[in-house]
Amino acid sequence: MALRPLIAICGTTGVGKSKLAIEIAQHIAKQEAWEGAEIINADAMQVYAGMDVITNKVTESEMQGIKHHLMGFRQPGEQYVVGQWVQDAIKIISDIHCANKIPIVVGGTSYWIQHLLFPNRLSNEKITDKKGPQAAVMSEELARSFRTLPPELQDLFNSFPKQPPLASVDPEQSLSLHRLLSTLDDRVGARWHWKDTRKVHRSLCIIRETGRKASEMISNQSENTVVARYRALCLWPYAKPAVLHPRLNSRVDTMITRGLLDEVRALQHIAISDRQTVTDESSADYTLGIYQSIGYREFHGCISSPVPSDDAFNVAVENMKISTRQYAKRQVSWIRNKLLPAIKAANAIEETVFPYLLDASDVENGWSSNVEDLAMQITDDFLRGKLHLDPLSLSDVAREMLTVEEKATDPLFVLTARRKMICEVCTANKNEPVMVEEGREWEVHTKTRSHKSCDRKAKATFHGYRYGKKIERIDTTESQAS
Numbered sequence: 001m002a003l004r005p006l007i008a009i010c011g012t013t014g015v016g017k018s019k020l021a022i023e024i025a026q027h028i029a030k031q032e033a034w035e036g037a038e039i040i041n042a043d044a045m046q047v048y049a050g051m052d053v054i055t056n057k058v059t060e061s062e063m064q065g066i067k068h069h070l071m072g073f074r075q076p077g078e079q080y081v082v083g084q085w086v087q088d089a090i091k092i093i094s095d096i097h098c099a100n101k102i103p104i105v106v107g108g109t110s111y112w113i114q115h116l117l118f119p120n121r122l123s124n125e126k127i128t129d130k131k132g133p134q135a136a137v138m139s140e141e142l143a144r145s146f147r148t149l150p151p152e153l154q155d156l157f158n159s160f161p162k163q164p165p166l167a168s169v170d171p172e173q174s175l176s177l178h179r180l181l182s183t184l185d186d187r188v189g190a191r192w193h194w195k196d197t198r199k200v201h202r203s204l205c206i207i208r209e210t211g212r213k214a215s216e217m218i219s220n221q222s223e224n225t226v227v228a229r230y231r232a233l234c235l236w237p238y239a240k241p242a243v244l245h246p247r248l249n250s251r252v253d254t255m256i257t258r259g260l261l262d263e264v265r266a267l268q269h270i271a272i273s274d275r276q277t278v279t280d281e282s283s284a285d286y287t288l289g290i291y292q293s294i295g296y297r298e299f300h301g302c303i304s305s306p307v308p309s310d311d312a313f314n315v316a317v318e319n320m321k322i323s324t325r326q327y328a329k330r331q332v333s334w335i336r337n338k339l340l341p342a343i344k345a346a347n348a349i350e351e352t353v354f355p356y357l358l359d360a361s362d363v364e365n366g367w368s369s370n371v372e373d374l375a376m377q378i379t380d381d382f383l384r385g386k387l388h389l390d391p392l393s394l395s396d397v398a399r400e401m402l403t404v405e406e407k408a409t410d411p412l413f414v415l416t417a418r419r420k421m422i423c424e425v426c427t428a429n430k431n432e433p434v435m436v437e438e439g440r441e442w443e444v445h446t447k448t449r450s451h452k453s454c455d456r457k458a459k460a461t462f463h464g465y466r467y468g469k470k471i472e473r474i475d476t477t478e479s480q481a482s
């Protein structure tokens with residue numbers, strides 16, 4: 001059966017996503033082929049009731065009579081996570097399709113949109129949105145490798161350095177990290193030179209964060225081949241940081257005049273009165289859900305203080321602006337580093353998800369020409385099943401942002417890339433092994449003067465070593481011949 005159509009609108013705050021969704025819904029309503037369109041909220045904070053300023057909800061009048069789903073239906077303190085949202089959204093989308101309407105999913109939580117578009121990817125991931133930099137629970141396979149580590153490497157794993165060391169400054173720790181990686185996940189370890197401490201460190205970070213080896217993630221990925229749940233048009237209104245940041249700053253100022261502080265007080269009140277009345281069996285957690293929203297976090301302390309101070313208030317305003325910018329940055333990097341690669345992977349099998357970036361840098365004067373008109377044209381093409389605009393040709397910024405490089409941290413890439421091999425001949429000090437990439441680089445290396453000179457000095461046989469075990473004898477005449 002052909003996949004049903006869905007329009008998703010993702011991107012940062014302050015680029016007009018909600019407005020665009022309503023415009024598209026109105027546009028579709030005018031077409032004979034469809035009964036109209038309905039909007040499904042994909043913003044993790046807008047699912048909560050009240051707190052309209054903090055969560056930046058569209059107003060009733062802005063909705064223009066378009067039905068909005070999954071908005072403001074959860075109580076503050078209730079936890080509502082990606083898996084629940086995906087289930088709820090699927091049900092509503094199915095109803096919308098049955099009514100011969102088009103579902104438009106819109107929101108800044110691209111993480112949710114991604115899991116809606118691509119099923120079967122949740123089982124292997126953290127279902128809760130609770131974040132933490134701590135090491136994740138280890139898979140059995142990783143735990144087995146962990147137990148084989150010598151105590152000093154277990155210590156290194158547990159007191160893991162935040163920053164990678166410099167190989168030239170601290171060769172000992174650099175090599176230890178490489179040994180740690182090679183023991184935990186030999187295939188990934190073999191990919192990096194021990195002096196490439198940044199990559200070794202990054203790979204170890206991934207192992208710590210996911211609790212898995214890259215090789216495990218590969219087998220999980222092949223079990224869950226990325227197949228889209230819908231035929232989806234993915235619109236991404238985007239503004240460059242230089243224009244977005246001032247816009248986000250003035251948004252924060254507007255929020256404060258619109259009553260952000262009252263909402264923070266109301267949230268505090270809910271948390272306090274609930275704590276007093278509910279003694280047990282409470283599922284509410286006042287560190288989660290809306291209590292994580294930008295605005296609450298920053299103003300919570302400043303409002304609770306018995307002595308109100310202008311300085312504390314100004315600091316809170318500045319912090320909220322910083323948090324908002326940082327959030328926007330994370331939103332963009334999620335789209336580029338997670339969503340776009342997932343789309344690419346799904347499209348490798350069959351082209352079903354179509355990403356388009358719309359330049360929303362000039363919302364005052366450029367909205368209709370750069371965003372609205374283009375979005376309507378693309379929507380029409382998409383609904384007719386004939387998309388002919390090349391997404392990369394729309395603008396320079398579209399080309400730049402939609403082009404995603406193959407990432408070194410992608411486990412697939414890591415495992416298919418060439419391995420670094422220790423050149424036993426050139427390694428004089430086993431605490432600082434000489435490593436060379438297999439393939440062409442290795443061939444070139446073996447012809448270099450320095451390698452040949454080391455080779456001459458070496459005897460016909462010598463003692464080599466590798467991590468963990470000593471290799472008794474390596475016949476150099478044989479390795480030369482191959």
Ligand SMILES: [Zn+2]
Binds near residue numbers: 425426451454
């Ligand atoms: Zn060599």
